[in-house]
Amino acid sequence: MSKRLALVAGFALPMLVQPVSAQTAPAPMVAKMKALMASPAFAKAKTSLDSDWDRIVKDLVTLTEIPAPPFKEATRAKAYAAMLTEAGLTDVEIDAEGNASGIRKGTGGGAPLLLVQAHLDTVFPEGTDTHVKHEGDKLRAPGIGDDTTGLAVLLALVRALDRAGFKTKQDIVFAGNVGEEGPGDLRGTRYFFQKSKYKDRIKQFISIEPSRESVTTGGVGSKRYKVIFHGPGGHSYGNFGIVNPAYAMANAITAFSKMQVPATPKTTFNVGIVEGGTSVNSVPHDVAMTIDMRSESKAELDKEDAYLKSILQPAVDMENKARSTSRGSITYTLQQIGERPVGQTPEDSNIVRVATAAQNVVGVTPRYGAGSSDSNIPMSLGIPAVTLGSGFPTGGNHALDEWVQVEKAGTLRELQVDLATIITLANGQ
Amino acid sequence: MSKRLALVAGFALPMLVQPVSAQTAPAPMVAKMKALMASPAFAKAKTSLDSDWDRIVKDLVTLTEIPAPPFKEATRAKAYAAMLTEAGLTDVEIDAEGNASGIRKGTGGGAPLLLVQAHLDTVFPEGTDTHVKHEGDKLRAPGIGDDTTGLAVLLALVRALDRAGFKTKQDIVFAGNVGEEGPGDLRGTRYFFQKSKYKDRIKQFISIEPSRESVTTGGVGSKRYKVIFHGPGGHSYGNFGIVNPAYAMANAITAFSKMQVPATPKTTFNVGIVEGGTSVNSVPHDVAMTIDMRSESKAELDKEDAYLKSILQPAVDMENKARSTSRGSITYTLQQIGERPVGQTPEDSNIVRVATAAQNVVGVTPRYGAGSSDSNIPMSLGIPAVTLGSGFPTGGNHALDEWVQVEKAGTLRELQVDLATIITLANGQ
Numbered sequence: 001m002s003k004r005l006a007l008v009a010g011f012a013l014p015m016l017v018q019p020v021s022a023q024t025a026p027a028p029m030v031a032k033m034k035a036l037m038a039s040p041a042f043a044k045a046k047t048s049l050d051s052d053w054d055r056i057v058k059d060l061v062t063l064t065e066i067p068a069p070p071f072k073e074a075t076r077a078k079a080y081a082a083m084l085t086e087a088g089l090t091d092v093e094i095d096a097e098g099n100a101s102g103i104r105k106g107t108g109g110g111a112p113l114l115l116v117q118a119h120l121d122t123v124f125p126e127g128t129d130t131h132v133k134h135e136g137d138k139l140r141a142p143g144i145g146d147d148t149t150g151l152a153v154l155l156a157l158v159r160a161l162d163r164a165g166f167k168t169k170q171d172i173v174f175a176g177n178v179g180e181e182g183p184g185d186l187r188g189t190r191y192f193f194q195k196s197k198y199k200d201r202i203k204q205f206i207s208i209e210p211s212r213e214s215v216t217t218g219g220v221g222s223k224r225y226k227v228i229f230h231g232p233g234g235h236s237y238g239n240f241g242i243v244n245p246a247y248a249m250a251n252a253i254t255a256f257s258k259m260q261v262p263a264t265p266k267t268t269f270n271v272g273i274v275e276g277g278t279s280v281n282s283v284p285h286d287v288a289m290t291i292d293m294r295s296e297s298k299a300e301l302d303k304e305d306a307y308l309k310s311i312l313q314p315a316v317d318m319e320n321k322a323r324s325t326s327r328g329s330i331t332y333t334l335q336q337i338g339e340r341p342v343g344q345t346p347e348d349s350n351i352v353r354v355a356t357a358a359q360n361v362v363g364v365t366p367r368y369g370a371g372s373s374d375s376n377i378p379m380s381l382g383i384p385a386v387t388l389g390s391g392f393p394t395g396g397n398h399a400l401d402e403w404v405q406v407e408k409a410g411t412l413r414e415l416q417v418d419l420a421t422i423i424t425l426a427n428g429q
Numbered sequence: 430m431s432k433r434l435a436l437v438a439g440f441a442l443p444m445l446v447q448p449v450s451a452q453t454a455p456a457p458m459v460a461k462m463k464a465l466m467a468s469p470a471f472a473k474a475k476t477s478l479d480s481d482w483d484r485i486v487k488d489l490v491t492l493t494e495i496p497a498p499p500f501k502e503a504t505r506a507k508a509y510a511a512m513l514t515e516a517g518l519t520d521v522e523i524d525a526e527g528n529a530s531g532i533r534k535g536t537g538g539g540a541p542l543l544l545v546q547a548h549l550d551t552v553f554p555e556g557t558d559t560h561v562k563h564e565g566d567k568l569r570a571p572g573i574g575d576d577t578t579g580l581a582v583l584l585a586l587v588r589a590l591d592r593a594g595f596k597t598k599q600d601i602v603f604a605g606n607v608g609e610e611g612p613g614d615l616r617g618t619r620y621f622f623q624k625s626k627y628k629d630r631i632k633q634f635i636s637i638e639p640s641r642e643s644v645t646t647g648g649v650g651s652k653r654y655k656v657i658f659h660g661p662g663g664h665s666y667g668n669f670g671i672v673n674p675a676y677a678m679a680n681a682i683t684a685f686s687k688m689q690v691p692a693t694p695k696t697t698f699n700v701g702i703v704e705g706g707t708s709v710n711s712v713p714h715d716v717a718m719t720i721d722m723r724s725e726s727k728a729e730l731d732k733e734d735a736y737l738k739s740i741l742q743p744a745v746d747m748e749n750k751a752r753s754t755s756r757g758s759i760t761y762t763l764q765q766i767g768e769r770p771v772g773q774t775p776e777d778s779n780i781v782r783v784a785t786a787a788q789n790v791v792g793v794t795p796r797y798g799a800g801s802s803d804s805n806i807p808m809s810l811g812i813p814a815v816t817l818g819s820g821f822p823t824g825g826n827h828a829l830d831e832w833v834q835v836e837k838a839g840t841l842r843e844l845q846v847d848l849a850t851i852i853t854l855a856n857g858q
Contacts, residue, residue, distance in 0.1 A: 182710065220666065224709050236699035236721045237649065237801070246700040246718070247686040253679035257751065270665035271675040272709040277702035280653050280719040280766070281611065284701065289675070290709040292665045322686065337709070372666070 023215075023347065023368055025357035033357040037420050045164035049415050052156045053408055057139075059083065060152040060404065061132045064144040069128070070183045073098055073120040080120060080151060080176040087158040089174060097191035101175035104158065106426060108169040112203040114426045115173045115192060116157075117374055118150025118390070119180035119207070123398050140403040145394030149404060150208040151176050153390045157419050168426035173198055180374050185338050189374040193381060204351055204425050205378040205385035209371075210394040210404075212414045215355045216387035218370030219379040220266075221301045221342030222294040226335045227252065227312065229276075232328030233285035243323045245287045246277065248330045252315035253289065259307050265297035266370075269304060290337065296370050298342040309334070340372055343379025351384040351425060358420040362413050388421065389414050452644075452776065452797055454786035462786040466849050474593035478844050481585045482837055486568075488512065489581040489833065490561045493573040498557070499612045502527055502549040509549060509580060509605040516587040518603060526620035530604035533587065535855060537598040541632035543855050544602045544621060545586075546803055547579025547819070548609035548636070552827045569832040574823030578833060579637040580605050582819045586848050597855035602627055609803050614767050618803040622810060633780055633854050634807040634814035638800075639823040639833075641843045644784045645816035647799030648808040649695070650730045650771030651723040655764045656681065656741065658705075661757030662714035672752045674716045675706065677759045680744035682718065688736050694725035695799075698733060719766065725799050727771040738763070769801055772808025780813040780854060787849040791842050817850065818843050 024030070036042055068076040074094075081100040085092045089102025100120065106113075122143030124130070132141040154174055161168075177188030189207075193199055209216075229245035229252075253271055261267035269292070276287025291308065295301040316330045345352055347368060359366040371387055378385035391414030393405040453459070465471055497505040503523075510529040514521045518531025529549070535542075551572030553559070561570040583603055590597075606617030618636075622628055638645075658674035658681075682700055690696040698721070705716025720737065724730040745759045774781055776797060788795040800816055807814035820843030822834040 182708070236701060237695075237697050237723050240695075240697035240699070244686070244700060246682060246703050249703070250679040250682035250686070253675060254683055257673070257676040257679070257748075266666075266669075268666050268669035270669070270710065270712055271673060271706075272665060272711055272713065273706035274675050274678070274703045274713075274716055275706075276704075277700075277719070279611070280701040281699065281721045282701055283699055284703075287703055290706070292710045294666050319686075 023356050024360050024365060025353045029353055029357045030360050033420060033424065034361050036424065037358070037361050037416065041164045041166060042420070045160040045166070045419055046416060048160040048163040049156055049412050052159060053412070056152050056156050057406055059155055060144065060148055061139065063151050064132050064141045064148045065130050067124070067126065067128060067130050068120050068122050068143070069124060069126050070121050070179070070181055072126060073178045076120050077176060077178065083155055084174060087155045088162045089158060095191065095196055097188055098178040099175050099188045099191060101173055104161065104172045104174065106168045106170045106172065110171060111201060113171040113173055113198060113201045114204045114206070114422065115175065115198065115202045116154065116422060117175045117177045117189070117207045118154045119147045119188065119374060120151065120176045120178055121181050121184055122146070123181045137406050138403045139406060140401060142400050142402050145210040145392065145402050145404045146397040147180065147209055149210050149390035149392045149394065153415060153418070154208060156415065157422065160419055166423055168423060170426040172422065172426050177374065182338065186340060186374055186377055189377040193377055202378070203383065205375065205383055206422065207374045207387045208390050208418065209373060209387050210392060210397065211389040212391050212410060213359065213364045214367045214369060214389055215352060215359070216371040216375060217345045217347055217352050217368050218296060219341065219343035219376030220294050220296055220370045220372045221298060222292060222338065222340045222372060223301060223305055223336065224338035225291045225308070226288055226337050227291060228286055228288040228333045228335065229316065229330060230286050230332065231284065231330045234283045234327060236281040236283055239283060239327065241324045242283055242327050243319050243325055243330045244283050245330050246284055247322070248316045248319035249274070249287050249289060251318050252312055255311040255315060256291070256308065259304065261304065262300060265295060265300055267295035267297065267300040267304065269293045294372070295342065301342060340376045341380030343376050345379055345385050349384050351386050354424045355386050355388060355421045358417040361420070362417055388418050391415055452785050453789050453794060454782045458782055458786045459789050462849060462853065463790050465853065466787070466790050466845065470593045470595060471849070474589040474595070474848055475845060477589040477592040478585055478841050481588060482841070485581050485585050486835055488584055489573065489577055490568065492580050493561050493570045493577045494559050496553070496555065496557060496559050497549050497551050497572070498553060498555050499550050499608070499610055501555060502607045505549050506605060506607065512584055513603060516584045517591045518587060524620065524625055526617055527607040528604050528617045528620060530602050533590065533601045533603065535597045535599045535601065539600060540630060542600040542602055542627060542630045543633045543635070543851065544604065544627065544631045545583065545851060546604045546606045546618070546636045547583045548576045548617065548803060549580065549605045549607055550610050550613055551575070552610045566835050567832045568835060569830060571829050571831050574639040574821065574831055574833045575826040576609065576638055578639050578819035578821045578823065582844060583637060585844065586851065589848055595852055597852060599855040601851065601855050606803065611767065615769060615803055615806055618806045622806055631807070632812065634804065634812055635851065636803040636816045637819050637847065638802060638816050639821060639826065640818040641820050641839060642788065642793045643796045643798060643818055644781060644788070645800040645804060646774045646776055646781050646797050647725060648770065648772035648805030649723050649725055649799045649801045650727060650805070651721060651767065651769045651801060652730060652734055652765065653767035654720045654737070655717055655766050656720060657715055657717040657762045657764065658745065658759060659715050659761065660713065660759045663712045663756055665710040665712055668712060668756065670753045671712055671756050672748050672754055672759050673712050674759050675713055676751070677745045677748035678703070678716050678718060680747050681741055684740040684744060685720070685737065688733065690733065691729060694729055696724035696726065696729040696733065698722045723801070724771065730771060769805045770809030772805050774808055774814050778813050780815055783853045784815050784817060784850045787846040790849070791846055817847050820844055
C-alpha cells in the first residue's frame, strides 16, 4: 500500500529549490524595512515569537501526531481550524475543498487581500506511525518538517501580529491548505483561486515551507502521466508467440530515455514506476509506467510533452510487427495524472523585493530559486507569489526518518523575516 | 496480495498439454487389458464407481471449500489424510513436507511400489472465497478442477479396488501432495523421491490432473528468474541526469525479446511481471522483472539460460554509459525462482502402453503430450511416469471463475481407465 500511495507523493519544496541568484533589495527599501524591524511594535512581535518558542514546538508535535495523508487531511484540518480561532482569527472555516482558514481583518475595508498558507497534507499513507521521537535537539516523525513546521509557525506569526498591535490595511487570510503533495495536485490552492469566497480578492500570496534564507520566485511546471500498454494476454507457454505489452513498454522506455533536453532552462524527465503482469507464466494483459516531466520553461515542457506523445505509437507498432497479433494487438492509453503550471514571480517585483529586504536587514542575502509547490498556482496566474521558509532546519523530507532540529535563534530570525514581509505586503505600519 | 501470489502461480497441466501424437497400444496388450476390464472383479469396481458418484461430487465440494494456498495446504492435508484412512488405506501420515499419504499393501512383500498422486495445493491466495456455487450441471469455485477433482477421484479409486477385492503384487501409495503449483516448485513430489521413506522404492508414478482422454508423457522443463536492477535512486528533478534502472531493464527486455528459439522442440520465453519504483517523481532504486523460459529439450533450455545471462550486463553497461554514475552505477541481481527438469517417458515404455491400452479398450485413442507438473520429477529421474485425467470436464483453471461439469458417463469412463492402468501397473490380477 505504501508503495502505491508513494507513487503520487513528491514535490516537496525543499528538494526542488534551485538556487538561481543571490540578491539584495534596493537601498531605500532596505532602509524602510530596517525602520519597521527596529520599531517598538516589531520589538513586541519579536518578544512574542521568543516567548512563544516552546509553544511553537508543542504545536509542531501536536499537529505532526495527527496524520494527514493525501485526501485525508480532515482530522488535522479540524484541529487546525480550532488553533486558528484560538490564535485570534475570525471567520474561521473549513471550506468545501477542506482548507482551514481564518481572516485577520485590515483597516482598508476589504478588497485586495494577502493569502498566507502552509499545507496540511503530508506524503505519508494512512497507517504511518507519526508519533514524534525526541532525539537530543532533533524531533523525528514522518511529515514533521514538510509542512507541519509551516503550520506551527503560521500560528505564531498571527499571535505576534496581535500582541504587537499591528494594524494592516489589507485583510490577511491565514490558511492550512489541503492537497499540496503529489496526488493532491495543488487542489487546495486551486480552490482558493478558482472557487473560494476570496478568489477575486487575493492579490498577493505567500506559502511557508521548510527552509531558511531562501525566496522561491519560480514555479517549475510539470506534467505527469501513466502510460498503460494493453495486450491480449495469455499463457506464457500455450500462447507463446503473441505480442507482449512489456516488450512494447520497453521499446517506449528506450526511446523516452533518449529525449534531448536543455540544461537551461532546467528541464527533466523520469520513469518513476513500472508495474504490470499477473504471474511469471502469463503474458501480461497490461503493464504501465509513470512519467514525470518538468521544466522551468513552458515551451520546453510542451516540447517534452510532444516528444512523449510521438514515441508511444511507434513503440507499440514495433511490437505488433515483431510477434503475432492473432489474439489481439498491443494498444496504449495515456492518462494524465498531474499537471503543475510553470510560473514566475519577477525578481524585481515588489513581493520579491520586500522579502529580500527583510532578509537583508537580518544580514542574509537570500537564495532565489524555483520550486514546485502551492505558489505555482498564483505564479501561473500572474499573481505575485513567493514561498518563504518556516525557519527550522529539516531533513529526510518525504522519508520515514524525517526530522526537524529545534534550533531557536536561526528559526526565530527567519520568522522575523516572514513577519516583516507580511506586514509590509499588507501595507502595515 | 493476489497479484504477488499470482506471480508464482501457474503450471496447470491442462493448459500445457501439447498434443504430440495419438496412439494405440500393441494388440496383445490391448487384449490383456480387455480381459481385465471385462472380468467380474472389474465389473464390481465399475459398480463401486457408479454407486460412488454422488460421494465423489460431495468429496469434491468438501475439499474445494477447504482453502489450500501454496505453502498453506495443512488444513486440507489433515482432512485428506482422514479421508485416505476412511477409504481403507493403512500407514496414513502427513510427512515432513506436508504430503498426506497412505498405502494399499500388495502381496509382493514390499520393494517396488507405484505412487499415485493428486495435488492438494491450488494457485489461490489466502482469503480467496472457495465456496462452491451450483449452476445447473456446473460447480464453480476457485481450485475445484485443478486439482481437487484429482483428490476426490483418487479416493473413489481406492474404494473401488477394495470393494472389487483386487489384490496387487506391488504396494500402491496414494497421496495428496503439496507444492505442485508455481511457487511450490514441485516440493511435495521432490520430497517423495528425495527424502520420504518410500524414496528408493517408487518405480512407477501416476499423477491425476483435470483432463480426459490424454496421457502426458513429457515434462516440459522450465527456468524462472527474477532479475532486479539496482541504482542509486534520487529525486527526478533534483538528481536529474543520473542512471535509471528502469532504462537498464528496458534495454534488457528489448534484447530478451529478440531471443531466437526453435518451434520444435517447443521452446518459449516470457517477461511476466515488471515492477519497481516508489514514486512518480523519484528515480527508482530498484526495478525488477520475472522471466519464464521453457523447453521440451534440455539443450534448448540451457541455450535460453545462456542467452539471458549474456544480455544482462550489456544492458546495464549501456545505461551506465548513457547517464551519470556520480551517485552510483546500475547493477543487477539474478535470482532463480523456479526450475522444473525436462523429462520424458518413452512412448514405447510399459507405463505409457498400459495407459494407452486402457483407453483403447473404452474406445479412445488418447492424446499424448508434454506438460509441466509433478510428473516432471520422476520423468527427469528416468522413472516411468504419466499424468492421467481425473475425467471431469473443467474450465477456467487458475481463474476465479474456475468450474467443473458434473458429467457422469464420460468421467466414470476415465476413472475405469485410471483404475485398469493402476491395477495392471501394480501387477494386479
